[in-house]
Each structure stands twice: as C-alpha cells, then as structure tokens.
Amino acid sequence: MSATTMSTGVSTGEITPKLGYAATLLVAGLWMVPFLWMLVAAFNPESIGAGMASLVPSYIPTLANFREAWASADFPRYGLNTLVITLGILAVQIVTITLAGYAFARLEFPGRTLCFYLFLLQLMLAPVVLIVPNLTTIAKLGLYDSLLGVMAPYFASAFGTFLMRQAFRAIPRELEDAALIDGASVFQRIGFIYLPLAKPSLVAFSIVSVTAHWNEFLWPLMVINSPDLRPLTVGLASFTRGAEGAQAWGVIAAGTLLVSAPLLIAFALFQRAFVNSFVSSGIK
C-alpha cells in the first residue's frame, strides 16, 4: 500500500525528501498492520477459520463481535474508572512535577545534584519489583481495593520531574528576575512565567502519562478486587485471555478496539497540537 512512491532512487548518498517520505510510509505501513488486522477481525463474522488471518476483508461486516464484547464486560463503568485513574494521576502529577522541576532547576540548596540523581535512579527500577512493597504501603494507608490505591504510587514522576527541570532551565532567568523585582511570589513566578512557557513539555508529558496508565494491567490487577472498580485493561482481560483454552479472535479484536478507541479518537482530534508539543519540547 505504501511502495507506490518508491520510484526515484538517487545515489548522491543523501536522503532526498522523496525517499525519506517513502521510507516513512513504509515504516508507517508496517506499524499499521496489527491495527488493520484488528479492524478486519473485529467486523469478521467468522471468529475462527482460514479467513481469520487475512488482512483483506472477505465478508459482509457484522457488529456481532462488538455486541458480544459489549455484553461481556461493563465497558462504560470500566471506561469511567480508567478515566478517573488516568486523569487523576495526571492532575496530581502536573502539580508535583512542576514544583519539583522548579526546585531542581532554579532553587539553590545543598545536595541538589545528588538529590536529583537519586530521583533519576527511580527510572532504572522495573515497576514489577516494587509490587509487594507498594501494595503493603497501599494497604497500610487503607487504600487497598480503591482507585486512589491504583493512582497513589504514580503521583510523583521521575520522568516528569526531569522533563520539567530541563524545560525550566531553558527559560531565561532574566524573566524571573524581572518578576521578582515587581514583587512576585514563587507561585506567581511559576504560574505566570514558567508554566506558560513550558506548556509544550507539559502536553508531551501528559500524552506519555495518559497512554501509559491507560494501558497498565498488572498494578490495577493487584490493587483492585471489586468488579465495580476494574479499569478497562483488567475488564478486557477478564474475558479475552485463556490459560489452557482457546481464543475467540473476533471478540478479542472488537474488545480491544473498544478499549483503545477513546485514546485513538483523542489522538486523531488533537493530532496537530500533540505533534507540535513533541517538536517544541525536544522529544522526537
């Protein structure tokens, strides 16, 4: 689907825009394959059969898989839970990473560098090794089997702090000094100078954060017991995964589409803003 523009191979050693464009299309095409297959499978009336593996639809589309998936789990409730989790985490994170980022970027205090490196060390830890200690803490705080318990460990983000520190350091100090002369407090300086200028970084971080927590499975599975509090990923897994059995691919594809659709739609709507934020925040 993408090879049509691969006509002009120029041998100057440099990549021409055309060639670069073609290569991008090719890679994009490769990345699209699983998604396309999911689309094809979700509307396939045959859940099992030779046609199942085909990327080219050869059937009359049906909504039966969606009906089955929809009936299998309480999607609106799971969706609401996921929304509460992801947006709740993000709201707190924005406050904590802004303040921490400002502290590391602009405040002078003894042991600042050491403190910052200790913070970054957190990035090296695989979250899985922290499951038991985290869960013990959550239970002691009385947050076991609650949405707040799912959210709490993520309220401070090392990655976000790092990102905001870099963004704040790139902002000329003179702007802050000018505000200081006018008598602005720390919070006024952060709110009126730093935050507006670091907006692209904040947006970029928000995308990473929301996507990560939207897709998370193991930690919510550990914390949540009540069926009413399940997020989408756990709800989806409860009817699509098998240990010794076999899978109905059509229903799985339809369910996966239902779960990922909100993110996909959000991305499609705000695509330009997202891309711009990544470009200007330096994450490419």
Add this chain to the structure above:
Amino acid sequence: MTTTRRNILAGAALAASFALSPAFAQAPTEIELFFPVPVDGQLARDMAAMIKEFNEKNPSIKATPVYTGSYDETLIKTRAAMKAGKPPAAVIMSANFLLDLKIEGEIQAMDGLIKADGKTNDQFMGQFFDALHGNAVLDRQVYGVPFHNSTPLLYVNTDHLKEAGLDPDKLPANWEELVTTAKKLTKRDGDRVTRWGMMMPSNYDYGGWILQALTHSNGGQWFNVDYGGEVYYDTPSMLGALTFWSDLIAKHKVHPAGVQAGGAVSSAFLSGQASMMLLSTGSLTHIRTNAKFPYKVAFVPKNVKNEVPIGGASLVIPTGVEGERRKAAWTLINWMTSPEKSGWWSRATGYFAPNKAAYDMPEMKAFLAKNPDAGIAVSQLAVAKPWFATYKTVPVRKAIEDELAAVLSGKKTPKEALVAAQKGADEIMRPYVEQTALKLPTN
C-alpha cells in the same frame, strides 16, 4: 487536636457498639474468591452467575468473585495481597502451586474444617478421583479441594485422516504411529508447509505441562513426588521426550518450529491448518462449539506407557483467614465442589468434574451420551499422575521452559538444554535442599 482525637475515639466506640449489637451481627460475612479465567470470556460470566446463585442461597455470606489474570498472575496477586495483610478468603489456584505455598506457610490445612463436618480426611478426599489426591493432600493433610482439572488429550481432525487414506477409527496410539500419521497429514507446497501434521503448545506454563506428558509417556518422571527439592530434568526418559518433540520439528518436519501459544494451536486446529494437536481437556468445549469438521480425541500417544499429568486448579484457603470468614470460605468451597456444581462447570468448560458423584447425575449421563469425547479424559484419569510441584515451582518450571524454547527454535540440542535446565533448577532449589535434605546433625 484533642477534640478531633476525642471525636475519633467516640466514633470508634460507637462503631464498636454497633458491631456488637444484634442488628449488625446479621450482616453477611463478606469474602472474596480469587479466580483466574481458565478458558475464555464466557467463563468469567459463568463464574459470576455461579457466585450470584451461591449468594442467593446463602444470605449470611456475600462472596465476591475477583478476576486475577492467568494462573501465574493469580499466584502473584494472592501473595502480594497476603503480604499486604489482605488475604482473600479463597483462591482457585493452579493445582501444582500448592506444595510451594505450603512450604512457605501461605495456605492452611483444612483438616480442622473437615473434622468439624464429622468426616475423616480419607472420607472427604474419597469423593474426588484418586489421581487428584497428589496435588491436594500434602503430608497427609488436605491443603486443596479439586475444583476443575484436566489432562492433555490428542485431538485429531478425522476429515484429514480420511483425505490421507487413513482409518478415522484408528487414531495414533504410540509415538511411531504418531510420526507416520503426522507425516501423511502434513501438506507441502514446495518448501512451504500449508498444513502441519501435529502441533503442541509450548508457551510458559503450557510447555512444561506438555513436556511432562511426553516424559511420562516415555516412562519417566518429572520430579520427586515425595520431596519438593528434586527434579529429574537431565535423565534419559526426559531426553527421549525432548528429542521426540525436537525431531517432529527438525527431522520429520511435521510440527512448526519455535514457541507456539495455546491459543494459536487451537486456532490452527480449528482453521484446518493443523491436523492433530495435544491440548488440554479444558479446551474441549471451545473446540466442540467451534469445529466445523468431525474430530476425535484420544489418549496421549505413548512410547513406553500410557501416563499423563493432572492439570487444572484447586480451591485453597490462605493463612490468616480466620473465624467467620474461614467458615464462609469453607461453605463456598464445599458448594462449588459439590456433584451438581462441579458437573455444571465441567459441562460449561470441558474440564472434567473432580467429584466422582458428578458422573452419576442424570444431566451428566445425558451429556456424556451426547458427547462421548468428554468421556475420554475421564478414562485417561486412570493413568494420570500428579502435576509437577516443587519448592518455587514457577522459576523451576521456567528453568526448563526457557531451554525448551531454545530447542524448539533449533538453538540448542536437547542434551545441552537439559543439562542447563537441571543446573538452573538445582540452583533455585538449593536453599530448600540445604534446609531440609542436606541439613545433617553435626555432632
């Protein structure tokens, strides 16, 4: 500050007096049941329906079914919840994790509960098939109640047999016949294989179990049934079993290379891209509802003898579950493993009912008359042995499953793989072995 503290104290006292008052004593005992989804989504709904019925029939108990992922994730979640001081009242646990949980003191013996019901352990376990006792009774104490169990089965597409000019009434009974049949069933288009004669799942958890089935069929044993610190990975019977699997791929070219997931194997079988497969009885209902062709099931083909491991899950009560919650969990466990319920669950899933009396019920007799394939698994129980269970079962299993994957992708020879697996497993079990078998009197 003091006023708030006083308020809290007053509130606590008020709450305590409420808790002691008769009105509150009638509040149902709340318990959770952790369950993995063993087959597919329909079962999560079946489980919800089953627990709903239980709650309606037992108004003094309110049980909540909690979905906990795969068997391995269920173990992680149960352990994490216990360490956090929130043990669930009951768990449907992979049957071979019981030994490790017992060694770590994480599940409780049910002897007291059985005695309170006026039964001996033997009388209580007598209602379940003998083959299941090994994964439930440890040191003569009952640690688990069998809920749904399985054995591997050979599934054969009989249309493909006919097409290849073979007798659909004569299914491969030994390894020799399996290879010749698989060769005839495999279809090639030049170098490309369009239909595989044979497929076996080799993903984590499944691969070890299938390899155990081959080892048993080859006259071997996977582990020391009486002692949790020994596995027999580097032995001739295991070498024969692993070589057989690797030969199906490299020598006979009737089995695809690399790791095959359980779902992929059953999908290949249902779509006609594989003619035979070894898969759990737990998939029987799924295959029966989705197969658009005649199929048959048979015992796992033997090399030396007919013998297979048990699979599936048992109900356990974690340590720390006491008083009313413990009693309520026991009521739930007994209800779920009764002849009616275990029979119903068996018909819904394809797993066999561990309770022997389930097969005397009229619904089950009618079901078996209509679906003779479900009876094959039951008759195979006569030659079934316990599922491998050691100290730290999951890592010890992974030690050989990683090597199995290397062999199936042609990166290692079976002998190299088994030597490495044995070394890995011995290292994992060493602390236990030193604390038990190697802990000798010094003076």
